[in-house]
Amino acid sequence: MEGGCSIKGKKILFLAPSFFGYENKIKDKMEQMGAVVDFYDERSVTKAFDRALLKVLPSMFNKKTSRYYDDILEACKNNKYSYIFVIKCDMLTEEILEKFHVIFPKTIFCLYLYDSVKNIKGVSKKFKYFDRILSFDRQDTLKYPDMKFRPLFYIDEFKKELRTDNKYKYDISFCGTIHSDRFEIIKEVIDICKKMKLSFRNFCYLQSKFIYYFYKITKHEFKYAKKRDFSFFKASSQEISDVVDESRVVLDIQHPKQTGLTMRTIEMIGMNKKLVTTNAEIKEYDFYNSNNILVIDRKNINILDEFLLTKYVPLDANIYEKYSITAWIDDVLYAIE
Template sequence: MMILEKKRILFIAPSFFGYEEKIADKMRELGAVVDYFDERSVTKPLEKALLKVNPRIFHRKTIRYYDNIIKKIANNNYDFILVIKCEMMPKETIDKLKELFPSAILCLYLYDSLRNIKGISSKLSKFDRVLSFDLEDTEKNKNIIFRPLFFIDDYKKDISNKDNKLYDISFIGTIHSDRYRIIREIKSQADKKGYKCFFYCYLQSQFMYYFYKLTKKEFRGVKKKEFKFDKIGSTDIAKIIDNTKVVLDIQHPKQTGLTMRTIEMIGMNKKLITTNESIKKYDFYNPDNIAVINRKHIEIPQDFYEKPFKKLNDKVYYKYSLEKWIIDVLGLED
């Protein structure tokens, strides 16, 4: 399907575990010419860590960064401008893009909750289409379209209920909020039951490790070797998950939208343990496939492991693919 044939797209998104490359590649596969730029003006680990503390620290650098991008693309013609998150892009830049490319459709996709993206509310009205993965945000804001995340083609797998998996439980993700406390508790319970575990606890930099040591009590006595400071690629993640019986998902406590890991489990036909109660509202929810746990009173449900995975219907499965996500975000079927 070449639904984007002869279309040119300016794609601006943060670098997040290589998914931005997968999105760009899929749009090209659908026929588009894609010009990609990182949404963040900072790339060093320490800078990214400071960005979490206060995005305004890099305001001047960010203005220069986007001015350089505009110089590079000024002579192009775009049908769509797709921005993801828009955490660092200044409002002035959005205005310049609208002025330079008046016929382009400006689309914004949010894979974080509004309250977690500083300054985003003042930017929303500048876009033609705004979509979010957060159901709660879209229910409160009628101008935001609800659109969950996607799974990439690497995660398309047939159902396998075989017991010869390397791991009973796996978790791969960035450490934030109370995630590490929950992981430690689940690991303790899993060890007592003899479960084999794989936990990849990623921190953006060593600075974040020391920062958390000073600010989070659950980090007291925790050694640096328990964390990883290098990102793991999506292909490697898919291999680990393929060799896992049940995957653990821990959403941010201030976030109700479903994480990428949750949607990837749809693609892989994989069982999931999650702290996100809102998953029960989704069309793919089945208690035989998904166990919801209380983040404050953690208990691994024993019988959950014994039930085989129940297959989803094809229409629901395709809905969460990257191809359908692109079609929906750009409004190609509206």
């Protein structure tokens, strides 16, 4: 953590896609830290079907995006920003970024990636427009010399004291969006829990019923799935925090094409919670402790009795501070002298 940055009194243009309300948490925290923040959705499209198209054909929306950002530039052109802070940058084109640099020549441009470079079509071509680039993916930072490694954060709702009562409503829980092979793994964990006589709580989110029916046709593990197995409405961060608090262990299943740690993983630091994860990369992090974290093979799942029975080992205070949202903002917007 580089730290030492104070954004008090700074004016920030913040451009981020909608991701489970975290964009609002970041904005609110920057304002609590004393910054003046203008926030706009980084994406000109918000419908689930359009977002799905965006992943494969981002250029399809270039004209719409250009008009969208022209309106933003017109509204903001007279503001003197200290930072333009962009998350992901999958819709901002090079042409639009050039316009931003013409209008804001003295502003520091910061980019944060919570997805791997290979999953954001064309993003590496845009790196030249940013003074500061950070990523949650340690492997990406080894490939791109100008990219700084900065894992994600936990928000204030996920900061809780270590429980001492050892009485939990659920032995294992999962809360997250269903993608890739997640549902297949969850089904296997449910079977394991039944055999081990463990309680399992899952909240499986799908962006739309269209995606549910699409998966019914294209994914074998959805053959016997029912609509009632999923929620088509996002859970609030407080609802998820409540489920996690009542869980002995939390299950994390990262996308098979990602090595960066999910938000849920980092939130378990703040919650003082044991974690079962498919992401072996976690062993490279400073908070890894085999007593607290069990890495499983997504192709051969094995949940050990002894891991479930041992208590959580508290981490050093500086680790809790390092992964807080405040420290994350400080690192991303670290002043460039």
